[in-house]
Amino acid sequence: MTVTIRDVARDAKVSVATVSRVLNASGPVHPTTSARVREAAERLRYVPHGGARSLVTSETYTLGVVLPDIYGEFFSEVIRGLDAAARGHGYHLLLSSAHASPAEMKAALRSMRGRVDGLVVMLPDLDALELLAHLPDGAPVVLLNRAVGQFPALTIDNHGGARAMVRHLLALGHRRIGTIVGAESNADAGERLRGYRAALAEAAVPRRAEWEVRGDFTEAGGHAAVGALLAAAERPTAIFAANDAMAIGALSALREAGVRVPHEMAVAGFDDIPMARYVDPPLSSVHVPIARLGTRAVERLMAMLHPELHPELQSGPGVASPMVSRHEKCATTLVIRRSCGGRASGDAVPPASEAGRDATFP
Amino acid sequence: MTVTIRDVARDAKVSVATVSRVLNASGPVHPTTSARVREAAERLRYVPHGGARSLVTSETYTLGVVLPDIYGEFFSEVIRGLDAAARGHGYHLLLSSAHASPAEMKAALRSMRGRVDGLVVMLPDLDALELLAHLPDGAPVVLLNRAVGQFPALTIDNHGGARAMVRHLLALGHRRIGTIVGAESNADAGERLRGYRAALAEAAVPRRAEWEVRGDFTEAGGHAAVGALLAAAERPTAIFAANDAMAIGALSALREAGVRVPHEMAVAGFDDIPMARYVDPPLSSVHVPIARLGTRAVERLMAMLHPELHPELQSGPGVASPMVSRHEKCATTLVIRRSCGGRASGDAVPPASEAGRDATFP
DNA sequence: GCGTCCACTGTAACCGTTTACAGCGCCGCC
DNA sequence: GGCGGCGCTGTAAACGGTTACAGTGGACGC
Numbered sequence: 001m002t003v004t005i006r007d008v009a010r011d012a013k014v015s016v017a018t019v020s021r022v023l024n025a026s027g028p029v030h031p032t033t034s035a036r037v038r039e040a041a042e043r044l045r046y047v048p049h050g051g052a053r054s055l056v057t058s059e060t061y062t063l064g065v066v067l068p069d070i071y072g073e074f075f076s077e078v079i080r081g082l083d084a085a086a087r088g089h090g091y092h093l094l095l096s097s098a099h100a101s102p103a104e105m106k107a108a109l110r111s112m113r114g115r116v117d118g119l120v121v122m123l124p125d126l127d128a129l130e131l132l133a134h135l136p137d138g139a140p141v142v143l144l145n146r147a148v149g150q151f152p153a154l155t156i157d158n159h160g161g162a163r164a165m166v167r168h169l170l171a172l173g174h175r176r177i178g179t180i181v182g183a184e185s186n187a188d189a190g191e192r193l194r195g196y197r198a199a200l201a202e203a204a205v206p207r208r209a210e211w212e213v214r215g216d217f218t219e220a221g222g223h224a225a226v227g228a229l230l231a232a233a234e235r236p237t238a239i240f241a242a243n244d245a246m247a248i249g250a251l252s253a254l255r256e257a258g259v260r261v262p263h264e265m266a267v268a269g270f271d272d273i274p275m276a277r278y279v280d281p282p283l284s285s286v287h288v289p290i291a292r293l294g295t296r297a298v299e300r301l302m303a304m305l306h307p308e309l310h311p312e313l314q315s316g317p318g319v320a321s322p323m324v325s326r327h328e329k330c331a332t333t334l335v336i337r338r339s340c341g342g343r344a345s346g347d348a349v350p351p352a353s354e355a356g357r358d359a360t361f362p
Numbered sequence: 363m364t365v366t367i368r369d370v371a372r373d374a375k376v377s378v379a380t381v382s383r384v385l386n387a388s389g390p391v392h393p394t395t396s397a398r399v400r401e402a403a404e405r406l407r408y409v410p411h412g413g414a415r416s417l418v419t420s421e422t423y424t425l426g427v428v429l430p431d432i433y434g435e436f437f438s439e440v441i442r443g444l445d446a447a448a449r450g451h452g453y454h455l456l457l458s459s460a461h462a463s464p465a466e467m468k469a470a471l472r473s474m475r476g477r478v479d480g481l482v483v484m485l486p487d488l489d490a491l492e493l494l495a496h497l498p499d500g501a502p503v504v505l506l507n508r509a510v511g512q513f514p515a516l517t518i519d520n521h522g523g524a525r526a527m528v529r530h531l532l533a534l535g536h537r538r539i540g541t542i543v544g545a546e547s548n549a550d551a552g553e554r555l556r557g558y559r560a561a562l563a564e565a566a567v568p569r570r571a572e573w574e575v576r577g578d579f580t581e582a583g584g585h586a587a588v589g590a591l592l593a594a595a596e597r598p599t600a601i602f603a604a605n606d607a608m609a610i611g612a613l614s615a616l617r618e619a620g621v622r623v624p625h626e627m628a629v630a631g632f633d634d635i636p637m638a639r640y641v642d643p644p645l646s647s648v649h650v651p652i653a654r655l656g657t658r659a660v661e662r663l664m665a666m667l668h669p670e671l672h673p674e675l676q677s678g679p680g681v682a683s684p685m686v687s688r689h690e691k692c693a694t695t696l697v698i699r700r701s702c703g704g705r706a707s708g709d710a711v712p713p714a715s716e717a718g719r720d721a722t723f724p
Numbered sequence: 725g726c727g728t729c730c731a732c733t734g735t736a737a738c739c740g741t742t743t744a745c746a747g748c749g750c751c752g753c754c
Numbered sequence: 755g756g757c758g759g760c761g762c763t764g765t766a767a768a769c770g771g772t773t774a775c776a777g778t779g780g781a782c783g784c
Contacts, residue, residue, distance in 0.1 A: 049476035052770035076438035095455040114411030280642035414740035
């Protein structure tokens with residue numbers, strides 16, 4: 001039923017080797033023969049079997065992507081970035097996301113063996129490190145959001161970003177600043193909390209336990225956290241949420257509570273997901289070049305897969321350029337919109353690299 | 363370097379067949395031997411080579427996804443649905459999106475041969491039909507957004523949805539209703555335009571060419587279209603945009619032009635992307651269960667791949683249940699928010715099946 | 725006339741699995 | 755004691771390609 005290279009060979013009265021040579025333009029073959037083979041392949045609708053080919057060439061032109069269980073615009077953006085970059089290099093993406101448990105993730109990692117040339121892995125929880133021992137041996141890996149051991153990694157400047165945003169709130173005159181903390185087991189959440197505390201400490205502004213409310217990175221979590229913040233003995237005048245989803249949840253909770261933003265309560269988020277500029281009032285946030293994270297991960301994988309094509313990315317014998325540092329930390333920028341009052345620059349336009357993201361369909 | 367089944371066999375002093383039997387629990391093997399093999403595999407960190415395995419079993423546990431060039435929240439949602447469903451069935455996703463030209467898409471389709479068990483294909487333009495002739499023969503296919511030939515397809519009720527929304531605007535008293543049309547070559551765009559016209563015709567409300575402005579499904583396109591609409595000899599009092607991205611672009615253009623929504627101009631969109639309820643004012647839209655489209659596509663593929671497991675999805679010799687009709691049209695519902703005035707039911711909550719989509723990270 | 729080289733083509737090994745088939749030892753039954 | 759059956763194991767043939775190697779025949783130089 002399905003037509004193989006052997007069928008084409010028989011039809012064109014040549015050997016399979018010749019068919020392979022024609023179709024891959026490897027080795028010399030007579031024009032006449034070539035034409036005959038090509039015609040036969042066309043007529044039989046021959047399509048080479050990718051799996052079989054990669055078995056011998058050990059090149060799959062596929063990159064594996066393993067993501068944890070958490071959904072949302074952040075992931076969509078990462079995947080978008082990965083996809084665009086991969087496609088640009090002629091690669092596909094083998095996606096395996098939404099893994100609830102480390103065990104599941106390990107299974108996913110294993111199943112990628114022999115199917116991908118490289119891997120992009122985003123570790124979910126702090127306790128997922130041992131997963132890395134089970135990485136397929138051959139394929140290069142780039143870690144997202146976590147720098148662990150000697151693996152090449154791409155992380156976000158969580159600490160710096162959070163600190164910058166809280167500094168901004170302090171500069172606006174706020175002295176009672178609450179925060180909605182991210183999921184407990186999450187590494188980014190921890191760093192953002194540290195950044196928040198660092199900014200307060202610098203300014204010698206006291207912090208209080210009742211101002212640090214646990215969230216879970218979801219909109220609902222942000223919504224729920226507002227109750228505790230409003231009920232605090234000393235009510236904060238500003239809220240820094242550890243991500244935009246929680247900030248958006250907080251905005252709706254505040255609206256329901258009749259607390260006006262930003263006049264009675266300033267609100268800021270983290271990530272600057274596309275939606276942030278559309279909410280009412282537009283949300284101030286720590287801009288993370290999310291899609292860029294994906295494209296950059298692919299670029300690094302490409303450099304590892306094709307060293308000869310990317311000499312500039314290699315570490316020379318002497319110098320180690322920043323391009324090759326195994327751990328790359330992505331800078332963040334502040335995007336100040338109306339939700340935190342102050343000199344709201346209307347709607348800061350995201351960097352050009354993010355342009356085009358608003359195209360949509362249908 | 364990379365350890366194969368042969369290495370394990372040698373180490374455990376058995377044949378490769380026995381190793382395979384142990385690891386797949388196929389065929390009888392002595393407990394002692396089994397333990398020895400298992401131990402060896404563990405110690406050598408053996409991971410089976412998926413490609414090689416699927417070459418002989420011709421099962422890849424992977425579903426191919428081929429999407430056109432257009433980005434946006436709509437696609438993220440589809441992919442999210444596909445991914446969740448695929449994972450639920452133990453399948454991976456091989457993603458190949460962002461294909462600019464039919465030729466590229468054809469190449470993508472070809473390269474999937476031997477790598478996937480089934481395919482979800484979204485055709486971009488009207489002229490992309492001939493692509494289907496180049497589908498890999500063996501694998502079952504589900505078409506998204508287009509019903510073509512005998513292929514199983516999942517489509518949106520574009521015509522009905524558009525008509526319902528325009529009817530709603532008419533019921534609110536609007537008689538001059540403009541529309542921002544989608545990309546010319548796009549099938550959905552055409553159907554939505556027909557739905558718009560049908561609603562006007564029913565109500566015997568005249569339509570004018572100057573009220574039908576071409577857009578391209580992007581926010582920028584929607585923004586630009588507003589200029590023409592406002593400059594019309596008879597200015598409309600309502601705008602129906604063929605998708606939400608354009609509607610959102612229109613909202614910002616109207617704000618810039620000082621036209622208040624909904625008082626001076628009602629606005630409605632199509633798709634009900636998650637962002638729709640967050641814009642200001644919240645956007646009335648035709649709700650499409652976007653993620654559901656993805657999960658449903660996977661379900662149908664599963665039914666085709668494992669007929670024995672999904673007897674309820676099979677067409678019995680007698681009855682043809684709606685479950686098995688090759689072409690399934692997804693119903694839409696109206697979600698009325700503030701952007702079109704009228705009895706804005708505040709913020710209609712999306713159906714439960716879409717719940718949880720707001721969870722996000724980090 | 726003969727050796728060399730080159731363009732072209734075929735044979736067969738190999739990639740890493742699964743699996744049909746066969747072989748072996750042992751038990752139990754006639 | 756022969757024999758069928760069973761439990762366990764190994765051998766080897768696929769799966770569908772790529773590619774090293776070994777021809778073949780003709781052109782060409784000496």
